[in-house]
Amino acid sequence: MINSPDFVHHHLRNSTSGVIIQKGGIVDHRGIYVEMRGGSLEIHEFDFGFSGLVWSSCNGLVLASEFTNDHTHSVVNPVTKQQVFLPPYSSDIGNHGHFALAFVEATMEYKVACMIGIAPLFERTHIAVLTVGVDKVWRYIDIKHLHLETRLASFSVKPIVTGGYVHWISRSFVLTINMENETIRSFLCLDFAQNVE
Template identity: 30%
Template sequence: MAKKKKNKPVMSATMKTTTTMADAIEKLPPYLPTEVIFNILINVPVQALLDAKHVCKQWYDIVSDPLFVKAHCQKSSLGFLIQDSNNYSHVNYIDVNMPIEKTKTTKVENPSEATILCSLNGLALLSDPINEEIFHVVNPMTKEKISLPPLKVYWRSPKSAGLAVNSSGHYKVVHVSVDNYGYSYLEQLQIRIFTIGVDKAWRLIDLQGIPNSSTMYQHILIHPYCCRRYIYWFHYYSSFDLALDVDTETIYQFTGPKNEVNDSRVEVVSMETSIGVIDETSTLLNVWKLTDVKSNKWTEFARINVEPVYKRFSKLFGRRFKDGIYPVGLFDGDFWFYCWVGNSKYVVVRKNLADKRFEFFEIERGTLHPHASTYVSPEKLIDNDRALPG
């Protein structure tokens, strides 16, 4: 009995080309509304988003939308960039979104060995190690970077620079220098600003009659405190403290809460949108917050008992533990600081202000920068037609 020949499948014109996986996924019916996918993805870490945007066109469009970038930024939690003090190319990111005992460390590439100056909304301001006239703005997680125009100034210190964002969502880089034009008797304080995506060159800020003096130069050239809309140059024992409102680009002069502080040991910290002064008396920390820079108003913010921390660390680390705390800042109701445990180790501590709990983790010695892992793209900040994350 002769076998029947199997008929070959007829290939239609629409089947002549090979269908890719991406095409197949795109043709699938949308089982979930875009709004639902949006709300799921804003909780996804940046590293996973880099892959998620390639799943299909719908996901790519969602992740690329400036509204998504802004929402993801607002949902991001605190972490820390830690730059090795002896080798600037070694940078780690510590994610403290999970319980401290499960903290995850991610290596961050820094092949140019640039100095990290500050961080805001997941963007880091870097000082170029070769050309001190150039600053870079980079997202360490997505590895996107932009470089700002060179500064053509004769300055005494190149490191006094900060990053801020105004209420319209425009990011601004601010730089302080004492220009002398080659002559010491011509020294003059200069504050320059560059609005990313708007300015083509650096602009001078009107100092509005703020006097120049050698005493001011000693304090104004220190690295500033960057608190979103404001940038502060503040040294507690100085009477030449300045604040820049990047919304109005107005400079204010203010002083610390000298009448309320015992002066036993004073530290200055960032408090997200403002700065604080910590007066350390034995194991009790009194925290004062600048609530109105225009009227130089300070209010008592918190009292923190760190005696339990000292007792715990004395038992855990013995002689390696050195009394004394080094504040990092106050964020989301938590006070962050670090302690020394030996010559090459820090213990970073999160102390909850609402109760007696505290958590800690041990790290290699380095410079700590509070940092949020976000999807904010420095490259897209130069596109003025798109909504910018604020």
């Protein structure tokens, strides 16, 4: 899909950043792409050749799932319409939260991360990780050592990707996974609401 280091470098250097906005309706899931060019916003219809829900994007690639089957995920190149389907995970593993696509610069690989929770009360919660185009099965990183509130909050928030890191941010903590070495850190946040007089 994008595997040449030179192509990635030149593509990122010459491309402009933008935002994908997608409607969340069951029937209508069209999207638009908004970018800044020459000091003004340009809005384009977004057709990535796959009728599904956009979870995340990274370096021009889009992580999406079929709208009718949320266990079918793929990474799509909207320009070339190429897509790589990710291996499914068993539904008995649990419910998934939100997916994130990140680029690991050290290995020039793309990885996907997702919070997986198992009822009741998400007693067993883990982060599923997959290297795109390499792995045939998901790896599961156990996070049962984290406080239940942290696990529940992580499951309900959308992750944010910065570089090779995926972050789940809530009011009281930030849970971060380094996608290169797949290590997890949790940071407490100050509760600003309690400090306001």
